[in-house]
Amino acid sequence: MTTYYTKSHEWIRLEGTEATVGITAHASEELGELVFVEAKDEGTEVAAGDAAAVVESVKAASDIYAPVAGTVSGFNDRLSDEPTLVGSEPEGEGWIFRMTVSNPEEVTSLLTREQYDAL
Amino acid sequence: MSDTLQQTPLFALHGELGARMVPFAGYAMPLQYPAGLMAEHLHTRTKAGLFDVSHMGQIRIAAKSGDVRDAALALESLVPANYAGLGANRQRYGLLTNDEGGILDDLMVANLGHELLVVVNASCKEADADRVEAALSDRCVVTRQFDRALVALQGPAAEAALAPLCPAAASMRFMDMIETQIDGIPVTLSRSGYTGEDGYEIGCAAEDGERLARLLLAQPDVMPIGLGARDSLRLEAGLCLYGNDIDTTTTPIEASLGWAIQKTRREGGEREGGYPGAEHVLRQAREGVSRQRVGLMAEGRAPVRGGAKLFADAQGTKHVGVVTSGAFGPTVQAPVAMGYVETAYAAVDTALFAELRGKFVPVHVRATPFVAPGFKR
Numbered sequence: 169m170t171t172y173y174t175k176s177h178e179w180i181r182l183e184g185t186e187a188t189v190g191i192t193a194h195a196s197e198e199l200g201e202l203v204f205v206e207a208k209d210e211g212t213e214v215a216a217g218d219a220a221a222v223v224e225s226v227k228a229a230s231d232i233y234a235p236v237a238g239t240v241s242g243f244n245d246r247l248s249d250e251p252t253l254v255g256s257e258p259e260g261e262g263w264i265f266r267m268t269v270s271n272p273e274e275v276t277s278l279l280t281r282e283q284y285d286a287l
Numbered sequence: 288m289s290d291t292l293q294q295t296p297l298f299a300l301h302g303e304l305g306a307r308m309v310p311f312a313g314y315a316m317p318l319q320y321p322a323g324l325m326a327e328h329l330h331t332r333t334k335a336g337l338f339d340v341s342h343m344g345q346i347r348i349a350a351k352s353g354d355v356r357d358a359a360l361a362l363e364s365l366v367p368a369n370y371a372g373l374g375a376n377r378q379r380y381g382l383l384t385n386d387e388g389g390i391l392d393d394l395m396v397a398n399l400g401h402e403l404l405v406v407v408n409a410s411c412k413e414a415d416a417d418r419v420e421a422a423l424s425d426r427c428v429v430t431r432q433f434d435r436a437l438v439a440l441q442g443p444a445a446e447a448a449l450a451p452l453c454p455a456a457a458s459m460r461f462m463d464m465i466e467t468q469i470d471g472i473p474v475t476l477s478r479s480g481y482t483g484e485d486g487y488e489i490g491c492a493a494e495d496g497e498r499l500a501r502l503l504l505a506q507p508d509v510m511p512i513g514l515g516a517r518d519s520l521r522l523e524a525g526l527c528l529y530g531n532d533i534d535t536t537t538t539p540i541e542a543s544l545g546w547a548i549q550k551t552r553r554e555g556g557e558r559e560g561g562y563p564g565a566e567h568v569l570r571q572a573r574e575g576v577s578r579q580r581v582g583l584m585a586e587g588r589a590p591v592r593g594g595a596k597l598f599a600d601a602q603g604t605k606h607v608g609v610v611t612s613g614a615f616g617p618t619v620q621a622p623v624a625m626g627y628v629e630t631a632y633a634a635v636d637t638a639l640f641a642e643l644r645g646k647f648v649p650v651h652v653r654a655t656p657f658v659a660p661g662f663k664r
Contacts, residue, residue, distance in 0.1 A: 200515075201325040203615035204588045222644065224590050226324050226519050226615045251588075 171259075172235065172275045173284035179259060180235040182275050190263040191223070191232060191254065192284070200225045202251040207232075207243040207265035214240060214267070216274065221264050223254060232264055236274040242266035295341035296436040296496035304511050311514060312409035314342040319513035327516035328617040331482055332658070335442035336512035337503050340481075344412025345432040345490060346419060349402035352426075358403050361423045362396065367539065367562045369549035375400040378464045378477050380547050382539050383407075383415060388564030388571070389535035390542065391418070393527065397464035397477060404464070404475060406437070406488075408529045436496025440503055441486035441512075441520075443661055448506035449487055456487060461662040472499050481517065483524025484661040522623055523616045525582055525655025531593055532580060532611045532625055538564070540571040541627065543580045548572075579633040582655035583610065583641075585622040585648050590615045591641040597628055598640045601647050607632045610641060616657055623657045624650070 171181045177195035181188045191199075207221040214220045219231035220240055234240075243265050247253055254262040269275070279287075292315040301308060306317035317339065319327060330336055350357035359370035368381035378397040382390050392411040397404045407415045412433060420429045440449060450457040453469045456476065464477040475490040491499050503509055518528065527533045533542045551557045554569055562568075585591045590613055597608035613624030624641075632639060635654050640647040 200319070200323050203325075203617075204590060206589065224615065226328070226590075226617055227515050229590070229592065248588075 172278035174235045176233050178235050185269050185272055187267050187269050188263045189265050191258055193258045196255050196258040202254050205247040205251045208240045210240055212240045235278055236269050238267040238269040240265055241268045295339055296493040297339045297500055300497050300500055312342055317513040319515045320511050324515040325617050327512040328519050330510050331442045331512055331520055332618050334508035335444035335448050337509055338439040338512050338517055340439050341436045342409040343437055344407045345435055346405040346416050347402055347430040349428045358427050361426045365422055367548045367552045369551040370396055373398045376463055376465055378462045382547055384562055384564045385535055386563050388538040388567035390533045390537055393529050434493050435490055436493050437490045438500055439480050439488045441480045441482040441484045444508040445486040448509050461664045470502055482520040483656050483658055485663050519614050522612055522614055523618055523657045528612055538568055541576045541578055578627045579630050580627055581633050582653045583624040583650050584653045585650040590622040591624050596642045601640050603647050619657050
């Protein structure tokens with residue numbers, strides 16, 4: 169199981185065709201404390217780069233993009249009551265949504281950790 | 288950060304404090320410090336925060352006659368407020384109007400006893416000063432003071448922080464304004480602000496600005512606060528942001544700022560009208576307006592932000608207004624907003640729906656401020 173990254177600061181972790189998506193610690197730091205997180209409804213089809221979730225700080229709303237094409241298959245319900253979890257554990261318990269990816273091979277076109285860190 | 292941005296006298300200090308700087312009204316300004324917006328907001332509501340507002344414009348108006356009342360009467364030709372009746376060492380809010388009754392800027396005017404001190408928004412300061420100069424220069428000397436330092440110390444601990452440095456501060460009441468000294472630094476000191484909390488706004492020469500700010504930051508319970516929290520604090524306090532909630536397309540009556548026009552300037556008053564657009568504003572005060580600025584609170588936690596459309600029905604078929612400012616209120620722990628709605632929907636507790644990412648979120652018209660004011664009246 170490998171984690172890949174996007175230039176827009178999402179991470180995606182793939183198991184078979186099921187993936188978990190969140191934002192990187194760097195992105196979370198830039199956004200500041202979150203007050204609201206919401207993903208598209210389960211079953212929503214998304215292309216790579218489509219907005220699949222939104223995170224809101226006091227001041228601004230930011231879209232979270234689907235790193236690859238697929239279908240939204242779940243939301244981290246803990247974030248409804250505890251949106252700050254994204255800030256405290258961005259790359260763990262603070263994951264944002266799950267998706268069924270259309271083509272698992274597509275993730276290999278994303279960034280590796282080393283490539284992301286070098287940005 | 289662009290080279291063309293201006294710097295306030297506290298620019299170097301912001302860097303030292305670790306501020307994240309953003310362009311605002313032509314200045315490099317601190318958006319937030321390492322504590323972050325949420326912590327800065329809550330600290331200001333419970334203790335005291337120090338804001339750099341040096342980007343705002345200060346304009347002095349002195350009557351050629353030597354009588355400050357003549358300067359006040361002259362300014363009344365541009366602003367529908369009773370400044371001739373403003374006592375010495377008192378400050379009063381006001382609005383600069385255009386010929387249609389639209390709002391060119393909102394401002395604070397203080398009677399220093401010998402002249403007026405006007406504080407205006409950064410983005411409007413040159414235009415405001417031009418307008419004041421053009422209208423008043425036959426009777427008054429108008430001086431731009433755009434290079435001074437201005438800081439705001441806001442919050443329930445503000446008095447305790449300032450009093451040891453400036454004993455006169457403790458006995459001041461809300462909207463008092465004096466000229467005094469803080470540790471030998473000559474300052475203008477008013478008990479006012481833009482957060483809904485008790486506090487002070489302190490002006491001094493640019494070269495004394497950093498020393499003044501360091502003195503204040505060294506007091507117990509004082510931390511630096513950026514523009515981000517300044518915005519969420521003023522929104523919870525129900526205060527308008529020029530350019531968002533009021534502008535040339537909104538009149539004082541539509542903006543629910545009729546309280547800023549004192550009785551003497553209203554219909555039947557001693558100095559009724561007599562400012563640009565007065566006939567429109569007087570007519571609206573008499574006959575009512577078709578839309579009005581209101582406070583709004585949304586259900587759930589999702590912030591409803593500026594630009595969101597407001598509807599009378601959950602299907603989004605009857606469009607009745609628009610949100611002009613909105614954020615998550617850190618103190619009220621709920622989404623708060625203000626906007627304009629058709630007058631029939633402006634009553635407190637009216638149920639409306641805001642369009643948010645293709646959905647229609649229930650919102651209610653609510654009285655402002657959203658938090659109880661902490662002013663020392």
